[in-house]
Amino acid sequence: MARYIGPVCRLCRTEQKKLFLKGDRCKSDKCPINRKRLPPGKAPKSRQGKQSDYAVQLREKQKLKRTYGLLETQFRNTFEKALRMPGKTGENLFGLLERRLDTVVYRLRFASSRAQARQLVLHGHIAVNGKRVNVPSFIVKAGDQVAVHASSKKLELIKDALQEFGRSGVMPWLEVDPDNMAGKFCAIPHRQDITDMADIREQLVVELYSK
Numbered sequence: 001m002a003r004y005i006g007p008v009c010r011l012c013r014t015e016q017k018k019l020f021l022k023g024d025r026c027k028s029d030k031c032p033i034n035r036k037r038l039p040p041g042k043a044p045k046s047r048q049g050k051q052s053d054y055a056v057q058l059r060e061k062q063k064l065k066r067t068y069g070l071l072e073t074q075f076r077n078t079f080e081k082a083l084r085m086p087g088k089t090g091e092n093l094f095g096l097l098e099r100r101l102d103t104v105v106y107r108l109r110f111a112s113s114r115a116q117a118r119q120l121v122l123h124g125h126i127a128v129n130g131k132r133v134n135v136p137s138f139i140v141k142a143g144d145q146v147a148v149h150a151s152s153k154k155l156e157l158i159k160d161a162l163q164e165f166g167r168s169g170v171m172p173w174l175e176v177d178p179d180n181m182a183g184k185f186c187a188i189p190h191r192q193d194i195t196d197m198a199d200i201r202e203q204l205v206v207e208l209y210s211k
Contacts, residue, residue, distance in 0.1 A: 074137070121134055147181060
């Protein structure tokens, strides 16, 4: 499957937002967002016109899609699934994105970025309810146990990533046992619980795809 393989810091500069695509680097002074540079191909404000509604909606969709590391087809399919579910489409969309196995692995602090979490899943290092799962888009259900597979617990990159648990903990819908490299997906999160995505206006994404 095709995937973006260019410099990911360029994506953050384009969206003028930290998408946390490179783990610890995003929290350091090396992050290009900290340098106040113009986005790639962007003119100074004095030469910019007013953005159209479509342009604003598109940027919001791109921020969300790139944060979770999805391709356009994957993101659109997730949106269509959210649209068919009862309730608000925007909230359903966030619920599905947070239930992806690669996102859960990242949230449990087993990886320092979503890209690294995706690699761990693809390489068979993660088990759900005791069974190895190698599909990053696997949808985790409330009550599922997600753990590092027994044969992978010596991996240093997982041990290094888990140090963030001691500094920041985890989101309220998760539980982690760092000593056993295991966790639990306790419940589907409510939109207001996803505090690191508070600046995303999901209604604009819904409006974009509803045209």
